[in-house]
Amino acid sequence: MKIYGCKNRLSDADRAGVLSEGHDSGRRNFLKQILLTGAAWGAFAHLPRGKGIFAAEEKMVDCKENPGKIERTEAEWQEMLTPEEYHILREKGTEQAFSGKYADYKKEGVYNCAGCDLPLFSSGTKYDSGSGWPSFWEPICPNHVKTRPDRSLFSARTEVLCRRCESHLGHLFEDGPQPTGLRYCMNSAALKFEKESDSESKR
Ligand SMILES: [Zn+2]
Numbered sequence: 001m002k003i004y005g006c007k008n009r010l011s012d013a014d015r016a017g018v019l020s021e022g023h024d025s026g027r028r029n030f031l032k033q034i035l036l037t038g039a040a041w042g043a044f045a046h047l048p049r050g051k052g053i054f055a056a057e058e059k060m061v062d063c064k065e066n067p068g069k070i071e072r073t074e075a076e077w078q079e080m081l082t083p084e085e086y087h088i089l090r091e092k093g094t095e096q097a098f099s100g101k102y103a104d105y106k107k108e109g110v111y112n113c114a115g116c117d118l119p120l121f122s123s124g125t126k127y128d129s130g131s132g133w134p135s136f137w138e139p140i141c142p143n144h145v146k147t148r149p150d151r152s153l154f155s156a157r158t159e160v161l162c163r164r165c166e167s168h169l170g171h172l173f174e175d176g177p178q179p180t181g182l183r184y185c186m187n188s189a190a191l192k193f194e195k196e197s198d199s200e201s202k203r
Helices: 012-021 026-036 040-044 074-080 083-091
Strands: 109-113 119-122 145-150 157-162 168-173 183-186 191-195
Touching: 074 083, 083 168, 119 191, 145 168
Parallel strands: none
Antiparallel strands: 109 119, 109 191, 145 157, 157 168, 168 183
């Protein structure tokens, strides 16, 4: 089975920080990457190896240190998105459990942001959480998503957003499987699946 991965994977310290601070971890990752530069192969020895992520057949996604910003007016968002996508991505909506097209989707490939096409998650880290929403234990590139505290609905949760277009994707919980223990609980409408044969042409 092909697993899609990323050379800039989250460290254990970054993972701990994601939930405890609800922050934007780009700066720390940037510093970490400087340390890794020039010692790429040695650096892999420090990185997690769950589920054959670094198998020989692995295909790498081009993880951007800074994916930049895409800003659109509300009118532009409404023009390009369906009403459901707009509600979820731009108004922090949540689709009904088991209603989304990717909840039980098992094809191999990459899930991009529905708002800007930035690669966000790999089928290699997707798992059946039983929640009714597509669930992943790690983003494909640490700098392609960001998190922030969400205190709506009378609970303290961690919101997950696309780092490039700031669209709402879903929430992050700490009840995921190893090796991270994290559950990125996403809305299908916030994602666009790209199968393997399509993925080279766009990067
Ligand atoms: Zn985006």
